[in-house]
Amino acid sequence: MRAALDALVVHDGRLARIEAVAGPLPWRVRAGGFPGFLQIVTGQQISNQAALAIWRRLSALPGALAPEGLLGLDEAALRAAGLSRPKVAHARSLAAAFVSGQLSAAALERLSDTDATAAITAVRGLGPWTAEVYLLFALQRQDVFPAGDIAVSGAAADILGLACRPDPKVLRALAEAWRPSRALAARLLWHHWRHLTGRPSFDDVAPAPMLMNGECSLTAYSPVLSKVR
Numbered sequence: 001m002r003a004a005l006d007a008l009v010v011h012d013g014r015l016a017r018i019e020a021v022a023g024p025l026p027w028r029v030r031a032g033g034f035p036g037f038l039q040i041v042t043g044q045q046i047s048n049q050a051a052l053a054i055w056r057r058l059s060a061l062p063g064a065l066a067p068e069g070l071l072g073l074d075e076a077a078l079r080a081a082g083l084s085r086p087k088v089a090h091a092r093s094l095a096a097a098f099v100s101g102q103l104s105a106a107a108l109e110r111l112s113d114t115d116a117t118a119a120i121t122a123v124r125g126l127g128p129w130t131a132e133v134y135l136l137f138a139l140q141r142q143d144v145f146p147a148g149d150i151a152v153s154g155a156a157a158d159i160l161g162l163a164c165r166p167d168p169k170v171l172r173a174l175a176e177a178w179r180p181s182r183a184l185a186a187r188l189l190w191h192h193w194r195h196l197t198g199r200p201s202f203d204d205v206a207p208a209p210m211l212m213n214g215e216c217s218l219t220a221y222s223p224v225l226s227k228v229r
Helices: 002-011 013-022 033-043 048-059 067-071 075-081 085-100 105-110 113-121 128-137 150-159 168-178 182-197 218-228
Strands: none
Touching: 002 013, 002 168, 002 182, 013 150, 013 182, 033 048, 033 067, 033 085, 033 128, 048 075, 067 085, 075 085, 105 113, 113 128, 128 182, 150 168, 150 182, 168 182
16 A cells, blocks of 8 residues: 555645655554444544544443344433434444345455445445445545545645635545545545644544534636646
């Protein structure tokens, strides 16, 4: 991966500035299978600090990291761990998909990025961001890109010198320039965002503030996109 990363930053010198300022890119890996998905669901749309606290309580529940075990836990226990009602429903839907065989860690490993994403997003509560984060961190895929991630878009706005945070459609178009290593670009952008904000990853423990930029419409980026195409 280091060779691919070096090639990426040579291709786009703006990304080269990230490690120069923030230090070497830490290589983060997440668990695969049901525990990995459950961790991603836990962290959706909340701060990493809150996600970490909830994950610690959730993973301490007997059986919670196995699909059958999670289905055996009542809603009160899952709510007490910190999951919202929608996330309880999504976690149960995820567990049911593994129990039924709709989702299989081994099967996902064999699928292409496109087919794996389709299989994951067919499960209630699992959207493209969940699929992309799983493929990137659990399966170590090199060319997936979580364009809907707020931290990635905030970092992209800063490193690319944009006036505001690009929306997912715009960011996905901008990321075309980083093929076939878009996942590496995303890792660099997360690294940049953590450096800018002091915000920890889910795997860290130190609390820090979260910063956000405003969003722009697609038309605001037409000059930039014309250079990417």
